[in-house]
Amino acid sequence: MSLKIGHYKIMRELGKGGMGTVYLGRDPRLERNVAVKILRQQFYQDGPEFSARFEREAKTVASLSHNYIVPIYEFGEDGQWHYFVMPYMVGGSLRDRLQRGAVSLEEATEIVERIGSAL
DSSP states (O other), rough: OOOOHHHHHHHHEEESSEEEEEEEEEEEETTTTEEEEEEEEGGGGHHHHHHHHHHHHHHHHHHOOOOOOOOSSSEEEEETTTEEEEOOOOTTHHHHHTTTTTOOHHHHHHHHHHHHHHH
């Protein structure tokens, strides 16, 4: 895959969710891997209204600071694509973990406590 979004090189798909697709990306400036979430185009139907809402929501999320909330490094538009750039989390998402099989009561309790503290 040789796609670029902003200055990020897209390496491979990591997963799909309700809002879009997440890719493993490479930041050549800082020489680090990142996660790049490209939003589904169905969200763009509102035109300029969507872009304003996208920017407002990205700034709101970026203002949050908590150990269990993934920070946003950058957000933007590149041609037809709206995207967020976040740290690449080697362990994957909570969805990935749950798809690997049942979690113990202890692990489930820890997950719920972390989510609760972030909220």
